[in-house]
Amino acid sequence: MKTFRDDKQGASSRREFLKQMALAVAGSVLTGGRIPVAASASAGPEGLTWQKAPCRFCGTGCGVLVGVKDGRVVAVQGDVESPVNRGLLCAKGYHVGLALYGRDRLTTPLLRRNGKLEPTTWEEAIDRIAREILRSPSTFAFYGSGQWTICEGYAVMKFMKGG
Numbered sequence: 475m476k477t478f479r480d481d482k483q484g485a486s487s488r489r490e491f492l493k494q495m496a497l498a499v500a501g502s503v504l505t506g507g508r509i510p511v512a513a514s515a516s517a518g519p520e521g522l523t524w525q526k527a528p529c530r531f532c533g534t535g536c537g538v539l540v541g542v543k544d545g546r547v548v549a550v551q552g553d554v555e556s557p558v559n560r561g562l563l564c565a566k567g568y569h570v571g572l573a574l575y576g577r578d579r580l581t582t583p584l585l586r587r588n589g590k591l592e593p594t595t596w597e598e599a600i601d602r603i604a605r606e607i608l609r610s611p612s613t614f615a616f617y618g619s620g621q622w623t624i625c626e627g628y629a630v631m632k633f634m635k636g637g
């Protein structure tokens with residue numbers, strides 16, 4: 475299990491997290507990934523609740539148990555019940571919760587104006603995308619990723635084939 479704090483606490487907490495993560499990975503290798511795991515979707519100590527999720531960092535599809543407390547992800551561990559990774563996570567997998575709270579995480583669409591990216595509304599962004607697709611449909615493409623979920627991939631395929 476890996477716990478971490480919000481990275482708003484600065485670079486030193488990020489460094490500390492990375493050090494702890496490296497130790498956790500090393501420990502996981504030494505124990506063959508058989509880290510004790512709390513039952514999924516159940517309340518753990520101190521109000522921690524564990525939920526199952528896929529890791530979002532690559533297309534391997536490792537199972538992750540996400541520890542949630544007070545509406546925030548505070549811990550991550552590999553899911554020993556997952557046939558893909560059997561409790562193991564790579565270094566990126568241990569970061570998957572931390573990525574939610576990065577200071578540089580995009581929270582709004584960006585539109586390039588005069589060579590500079592500026593925040594805009596979803597309405598304006600979607601309207602702009604639709605206009606650009608209609609202007610030149612044959613030059614439109616979608617860049618997919620192994621990071622998307624099955625539901626997201628399904629929606630994109632429907633959009634590309636049907637739209």
Ligand code: SF4
Pocket residue numbers: 529530531532533534535536559562563564565566567568
């Ligand atoms: S834990 Fe590592 S290998 Fe597994 S899905 Fe995440 S990034 Fe990929």
